[in-house]
Amino acid sequence: MPMTGRCREPNCHNLVIRPLHYCNTHADKEVAYQESRQRWANQDNSKRYKDYDRKRNEDPLKSEQHKFYQTKQWKSLRRVAIARDNGLCQYCLSRGRVRTGKIVDHIVPYEIQPSNRSNLDNLAYCCSYCHKHKTEWEQIYYGTGFGNKHKDVVLVRKVSDIPDLKTP
Structure with a gap:
């Protein structure tokens, strides 16, 4: 059985078969949506992760806690x-x-x-x-x-x- 979902268009309750995200009525939006997903996947998130790690590692207890949760x-x-x-x-x-x-x-x-x-x-x-x-x-x-x-x-x-x- 194919995987289904709802159309991403607001207030549209039509079902779509994956990997599509829009129904036949709103199919013109599928290409733009896929392009935006690709841009998101290609962007560099290293700064965001680096900031998160920096804030966590400022507190020695939180840094120690994080290290402990990675141990065997x-x-x-x-x-x-x-x-x-x-x-x-x-x-x-x-x-x-x-x-x-x-x-x-x-x-x-x-x-x-x-x-x-x-x-x-x-x-x-x-x-x-x-x-x-x-x-x-x-x-x-x-x-x-x-x-x-x-x-x-x-x-x-x-x-x-x-x-x-x-x-x-």
Whole structure:
């Protein structure tokens, strides 16, 4: 069965067969669209990536954190945590929901306690929704994130002790 999609023209709901992006009614726009995609693919993005790396590497902790996530040790820990958690989001499970995970998360953030980065008990597999909301909670509770000041608070070490994240 061929792969299909909707026409890219606003308010046009006709189906198109890939690799085309416009229906027969709007076929005249296909060439211009393909040319713009080619220009985007050919442009030099090295400056944008270089700026991103420069900003990340200005902070020694973030630089160290990035390097850690590239190591064999982290990749091995990640595989063990996924197997231990059976591929299910631990934050959802603690609230009686069953969802598959995508991200291995540090329960106590790396930024707050770097020495605890390799502790398997500090890792939880979670879905992207819970990870996003936990990150927002961490920014308020711990003061993590860019431009925030770390707060002197009690460390939350269990998934079940983290306040209820917004329900998906």
